[in-house]
Amino acid sequence: MSTTTSNTPLRDRMHANDEAFKTTGSLFGLNTLTRKEDxxxxxxxxxxxxxxxxxxxxxxxxxxxxxxxxxxxxxxxxxxxxxxxxxxxxxxxxxxxxxxxxxxxxxxxxxxxxxxxxxxxxxxxxxxxxxxxxxxxxxxxxxxxxxxxxxxxxxxxxxxxxxxxxxxxxxxxxxxxxxxxxxxxxxxxxxxxxxxxxxxxxxxxxxxxxxxxxxxxxxxxxxxxxxxxxxxxxxxxxxxxxxxxxxxxxxxxxxxxxxYAVARVKNQTVPGRIRKSQFKDLAMKGKRVLLSKQNIDCMFNLPMDLTINADASVDLSLAGASGTVPFGENISPTALKSGLMMGYSHIVGFDMFNSGPTSAWNIEMPPDGSWANPYPVDFQAASGVAWAPAVTWLSNLYEVFGRVFQMRGFVEEMAAGSGSIMTAEFAGINQTGMYLTGLTLEQASQGSPARGYSDGQNSAWCIYTPEGDFGNAEVSELYYPILFLGRNVAPDSGGFGKFRGGLGHTAVWMVYNTPGLEYSCGDAGMRSKTVGNHGMYGAYPVVPDRPGYGHKTNLKQLIDEQKPLIHERGGPDNPAVTSKIMAELVEDNAVAPFVTPEQLVDYDVIVHPISGAQAMGDPIERDPESVANDLNEGWTTQRVANDIHGVVTSKPNGHLVPDVEATAKKRQEIREDRKSRAVPFKQWWAEERKKVEAQENMDNAVRTMWETSMRLSPEYGNNIRKFWKLPEDFTFTPDAQ
Amino acid sequence: MASFDKADIEKLIDGVLPWPATQDMLKSSKDEDRFDKYVEIMQARVDFDDPILLPLTPQLFIVSDNGERVVKCKCGQSFGDYRVNWKLSALIYVRDDEQKMGEVYVGREMPDPAWLQLREYICGGCGTQLEVEAVPRGCPPDFEFLPDLDTFYSEWLGRPLPDTVAFEDKTLDEVGKW
Known part of the structure; x- marks a missing residue:
């Protein structure tokens, strides 16, 4: 026990607590939990x-x-x-x-x-x-x-x-x-x-x-x-x-x-080293920005390197994290650690959520000048939405612990990770004449990750808050000059796997009762040029976020004539914003994030997608009945059912059912196709290393990311050079600014 | 301490355990013999006799093959020393242009191949898709998990393996030979 008293200055008590933990291995030096035992x-x-x-x-x-x-x-x-x-x-x-x-x-x-x-x-x-x-x-x-x-x-x-x-x-x-x-x-x-x-x-x-x-x-x-x-x-x-x-x-x-957290790690995981890469795009070139230095595209490297030690303590490194960006997407190490505590509490130590589990971590300070530790190099770095890279990185924690829980057989604890997190904000005069700006809560209700034994749930989860609540549409309508035309489940938005992620949804808003409204399609961890996360255990990743909007539409005319409006996202090659309405300006495949360059006006339409979460397992091992059920619910499409899941269906009584024999045959064909078109890794590596060295078909954002990652973390950089057998002085070369 | 029937664990793995029973497993204190039961279940489901040391994924296993610790697919296909990333011994198919991407993602759901490639790791034996990576060119394959097997068996399970090997990543040594 610490020898301090309630009269000891708090700073001294705090330091005494640190010392007591170092010498006893127990917080506050509590070798015995007296009140609990008595x-x-x-x-x-x-x-x-x-x-x-x-x-x-x-x-x-x-x-x-x-x-x-x-x-x-x-x-x-x-x-x-x-x-x-x-x-x-x-x-x-x-x-x-x-x-x-x-x-x-x-x-x-x-x-x-x-x-x-x-x-x-x-x-x-x-x-x-x-x-x-x-x-x-x-x-x-x-x-x-x-x-x-x-x-x-x-x-x-x-x-x-x-x-x-x-x-x-x-x-x-x-x-x-x-x-x-x-x-x-x-x-x-x-x-x-x-x-x-x-x-x-x-x-x-x-x-x-x-x-x-x-x-x-x-x-x-x-x-x-x-x-x-x-x-x-x-x-x-x-x-x-x-x-x-x-x-x-x-x-x-x-x-x-x-x-509890230490015991859980020891009883339910396996000691060893876990590594998982993660990447996030931020494409801003050619868009409305504030300073000329922002007319660029960026890519984040968000690597997780985690070691579970023999004593069940956890070492964590961000070696390889890429450099700061001239946008509000850099985070302090303190804030990043706090996010980690949340993720850890969800996955490992959730019996009593508090500071306790963090004392079993050894977190290596992220590289100076990286998005995760900007100030030693870039004291002016912005943090307007610092969560954006952090929650994307945090998603790995869910997946990697899901993997080690599987190894011990605790399948019920397994989860995959998140998808993409895109926000919507409005700014302008609302229907009461009041200036208003603020966030909708749509992104707080995404699909949940696939579990080791089931699909994730639709519109029920968000990585940064356990609330999973997007609020009532009617309340959003009270604050903002918008009307909901749709809020519905988006097919195929949870990846493709044996177990798919819970599906996301689409919010469709009509601007109404305002002299002008700005729509900010924002970034709280979204991916738009890339997919949302990897697949896990052979699943395909979540689709990118691609919002849309129509400016100066014919919606008033359609309403007056009582004709069908627009209520959903539409198919990926048949966006509803182009097929269902007419407008002077239509954006049906926008790369997020962005702020509308023009003020939106009454009867303009916004189609705002919300992501599902990561899937798990080979898609051709998905239960054919589940695929048929998704088809009947409108949660997947025939193309995905047939080409990705290898499920053939028929419709004998008005409902689709799997054709067992045809499905087995189709799936065997997919297996054979895979084997015939794939090549031994070494053969691919021999060709790929030449393309890496030539920096072939690598966007400037990607080359810039690798250059900063390798410079800020020299050992990480050397391992990349060794893997591809690149010259010792090789660096990726971004375009001249 | 909770204890669960092997049959229920099998149902859980197959996604057919009723939700109340699944909730029971989630809420109960964990069963100490789960690892052994899980290995027994998996051992009965694979097409080889080598004893499983660790289920690396639901499809890949670290096994003892005549005393060598190697990774094997359910179908028996071997991927070599578990300390070398097994992906180096897999087949790979890479989607790095719009035509190949378009077989999975269409229209506005298509990612940009200058930012990202999809790497599909395929078992050369059974054609199972073992992992899919979405990474930009230049990213080495993720070595998701290198277990400290000897610490696990000796200190955590209390039954050391008959021999010990160094806990080290040998992937770059392997690539160095190419």
């Missing part, structure tokens, strides 16, 4: 009470919040922490932030804020600045010290995603931000209020520097209301169960969670 019933009961207390804060805070992002989508989180910052338990909501909130509290302590400006009951502290550990400016991180009889005993924290943070372009998905100066209003590790109230100058800053100040301040009050809820309820819990029990149990919950 009174397991109360220990379990208090855990659930504290968890529910956070959920009460979430319910209260979201109700008080103003923007539809928190109020309707629940895109927020509240947490309870120990006095030294460790997250003990969290609410429902965007769980990716728990680690970040924990690190923020520790950062306040480490910076000496306990001495100046000091901590007292009713203080409100905030940060949204990535240079000090924030993720991106629209995510306002808040914490409040909680006192009991003049002693600081804990912290309450919250994050909510505001509708506009004053970045150079409207909204909260600032992919177009060229540098940190355009990222919006910074709250840089500040005390922003006392006595449970915000300073007047805090509100004045919000009012002068954000586009939707009423909503942003409403969300701030929502955060505050939730934190006060935690404080008041915690006092009741302490009165009932005693201060000693509650504080002791809070430490034990964190250590308990660490033990």
């Amino acid at each position: 009174d397991p019933g109360t220990y379990e009961a208090v855990w659930h009470i504290l968890s529910n207390l956070c959920n009460t804060a979430w319910a209260t805070g979201c109700k008080v919040s103003s923007s539809p992002i928190a109020a309707e989508g629940g895109d927020a989180l509240w947490a309870l922490h120990t006095a030294t910052g460790e997250a003990v338990c969290i609410s429902r909501g965007i769980s990716a932030h728990a680690g970040l909130l924990s690190d923020m509290i520790k950062h306040f302590i480490e910076l000496g804020y306990e001495d100046y400006p000091g901590f007292k009951q009713g203080d409100i502290f905030e940060n949204n600045d990535p240079h000090y550990g924030g993720i991106h400016s629209p995510d306002f991180d808040m914490c409040m010290p909680l006192f009991y009889k003049d002693k600081l005993i804990a912290w309450a924290s919250c994050v909510s995603h505001v509708s506009d943070s004053g970045s150079v372009t409207p909204g909260s998905i600032g992919f177009l931000n060229p540098d940190c100066y355009s990222d919006g209003i910074p709250i840089s590790m500040e005390r922003v209020g006392e006595h449970d109230a915000f300073y007047p100058w805090y509100e004045m800053r919000i009012r002068s520097r954000t586009r939707t100040p009423d909503f942003v301040m409403g969300d701030a009050r929502g955060r505050l209301a939730g934190c006060i809820t935690i404080r008041e309820r915690l006092e009741e819990v302490i009165e009932k169960y005693s201060l000693d029990f509650v504080l002791g149990a809070m430490n034990e919950y964190v250590e308990d969670s660490r033990r």
